[in-house]
Amino acid sequence: PAPGGALSQAVKAGETIYLAGQVGFDPHTMQVVSTDFDEQARQAFKNLLSVAEAAGGSDRDIVKLNAYLTDVNMFPRFNAIMSEYFSPPYPARATLGIAALPQGAVIEIEAIMVL
Numbered sequence: 001p002a003p004g005g006a007l008s009q010a011v012k013a014g015e016t017i018y019l020a021g022q023v024g025f026d027p028h029t030m031q032v033v034s035t036d037f038d039e040q041a042r043q044a045f046k047n048l049l050s051v052a053e054a055a056g057g058s059d060r061d062i063v064k065l066n067a068y069l070t071d072v073n074m075f076p077r078f079n080a081i082m083s084e085y086f087s088p089p090y091p092a093r094a095t096l097g098i099a100a101l102p103q104g105a106v107i108e109i110e111a112i113m114v115l
Contacts, residue, residue, distance in 0.1 A: 010055040017055045017113040021068070022047035023105035032104050037074050038081060044109045045085045057113045059086055064112040065093040071106065072097035078107070 011018050024040025025047065026033050033043045049059055067078060075095060082090070091111070101108055 009051045012055065015115050017052075017057060017115065019048060019051050019055070019062075019111040019113060021066075021108040021110040022051065023101060023103075023108045025103075025105070035104065035106075037071070037077055037106050040105060041078060041081045041107050042084070044107050045081070048109050048111055049085065052111070052113055055113065057115050061113045061115055062086070062091045062111045063114050065091045066110045067093065067095045068098045068101065068108040069095065069106065070098060070101060074106070 007020055009020050022044045024033050024043035025031060026043065027047065027050075033039050052058060052062060065082075067082075069075065069078060072095075078095065082093075
C-alpha cells in the first residue's frame with residue numbers, strides 16, 4: 001500500500017534498508033483485508049515482502065523484525081504465520097503489545113534488511 005503520511009516505504013543507508021511498518025491493508029482499496037488476525041497478518045507479511053522486493057531484497061535479506069500486536073494473546077498465531085514466510089535462521093525479532101493501530105488494523109510489522 002502507498003504510505004499514508006509523511007514517510008517512505010523504505011530508506012537505504014549504505015547496504016542497510018529500513019522498511020516502514022506494514023499492516024494488513026489491501027494495496028488496492030487501502031482498507032484492512034478482514035477483521036481476522038490471521039488474514040491481516042498474512043497480508044502484512046505480503047506487503048512487507050513486496051516492499052523488500054521493490055528495494056532489491058527478499059525474505060532472506062531481512063535480519064530484524066519488529067511486530068506490534070493489539071492483542072498479545074495472538075502471539076502463538078503470529079509465530080505460526082511468520083513461519084509461513086520465513087525459514088531458519090529466522091530474523092531477530094521483537095514483538096510488542098500495543099493499544100491500537102489505524103483503521104482497525106490488529107498487527108503491524110517493520111523490518112531491517114541488509115543487502
